[in-house]
Amino acid sequence: MKATKPDGTRYNISDIADMLGVAPSTVSRALNGKKGVGEQQRNKILALAQKLGYEIPAVRQEPAVSAVSALPPSVSQKNNTIALVIGDIRNPFYADLEYGIQECLSQEGYQIMIFNSEYDIDKELSILQKTAEGGFSGLFLVTAQSEKMEAVLKTLSLPVVLVNRNFPGFPGDSVFADNFQAGYLAAVHLIDLYHRKIGFIRGPLLSSASTQRFEGYSQAMSNFGLTIDDRFIYDCDLKIESGRQSAKVYLACPPEDRPSAMIIVNDLAALGFIDECRKNGLSIPQDVSVISFDNIIYSSIEGINLTTVSQHVDEMSREAARLMLKQLHGDQTHPERVIITPELVVRGSTARSADFPD
Known part of the structure; x- marks a missing residue:
């Protein structure tokens, strides 16, 4: 039977560590069969964890590794x-x-x-x-x-x-x-700044986040009686280079035809768009306002100062x-x-x- 704390929540690693007067990392190593914990200490930790009903992960014998684009060998039981x-x-x-x-x-x-x-x-x-x-x-x-x-x-x-x-x-x-609301917020922000020609760089059509942001933008444009110009609706793959490529298409249009503002599906693509525009002599936001989504750590850096919609x-x-x-x-x-x-x-x-x- 799994024991619970007075507040009704389950015991975790930090609780076990506090009860035994050891570091949480020591408890974690013991529960996961890692080196660096004495046998007596390990047994005490395992005994208390079992008493408290803490679910002890099944442990693989080989050292755990962090990998990117690498697949682990098949094992007969689930690991941690x-x-x-x-x-x-x-x-x-x-x-x-x-x-x-x-x-x-x-x-x-x-x-x-x-x-x-x-x-x-x-x-x-x-x-x-x-x-x-x-x-x-x-x-x-x-x-x-x-x-x-x-x-x-x-x-x-x-x-x-x-x-x-x-x-x-x-x-x-x-x-x-709420990506629909995120797209709506971005569009209304630009409309409040008196932008009437607003383009959109959206991500893959199979991405629910991308399509819902575009739907929010479309709804805002409709609510305020503004027309969406399909010439300035671009698709990209969410990478910085695709933002640069979208900017090249934007810059190829006569200045008088270009939207005064662009909504871009994520901050990374927005950085590419801004970089390419600046290389071609445009000023942000004087020549074109840019807003995107994600609020990544680089968005607040001086010189970027990217207006964005945070997903928390x-x-x-x-x-x-x-x-x-x-x-x-x-x-x-x-x-x-x-x-x-x-x-x-x-x-x-x-x-x-x-x-x-x-």
Whole structure:
């Protein structure tokens, strides 16, 4: 029987460490079969953990490693490692997401192994299949939607949490920002600054986050009676280089035809767009206002000062970890859909339209 604390929550690694007067890292090493803990100390930790009903992860004999785009050998029992599948490990948003999830899970004796899919659907499907065979305790999925993806997910027996993605047909846990509201906030911010010609650089059409941000923008434009010019709706793959390529298309248009403001699907692509515009003599925001999404760590750096819509990645990562632990502990009674409220963060890359001076 699993014991609980007076407040009704379960005991964790920190609680065991406090009771025995040792560091949480010592408890974690003991529970996971790592070196650096004496046999007597290890036995005391294991005995108390068992008494408290703490779920002790099954341990693999080989040293645990962190890998990117590398798959572990198949094992006969689940280990204490949880897979995290992301599209681009170079994106700081994903780095912050992984850091936050790992910080929460490490207190419970779990670790993260990252798989970088490069936004390749076939590679993502292959990774999903291998995670099911590789003895992982669970799977975090931050990737694009497809019918094949949903079909594979339904065959997996391990705990799965969708992060920053919303698959309508997925029957399990998910946590994501209200991306429709995020797109709406971005558009209304520019409209309030008297911009009337507003373009949009959206991400992959299979990405729920990208499509919902575009839908929010479209709704705002419609509500204010503004026309969307399809010439300035570009698709990109969420990488910095695609932002540069979109800027080249934008710059190829006559200045009088260009939108006075652009909404870009994520901060990384926005940095590429801004960099290319500046290399070609444009000033931000004097010549074109730019707003994007994610609020990555570089957005606030002097010289960038990117206006963006925050998805509160710290809250998202905590909720993702909570949902995973709920499944691992057998506490799930029904699937949860946690929706994070986005927040507009105004900096220096947006300004009042030059067509409507003060």
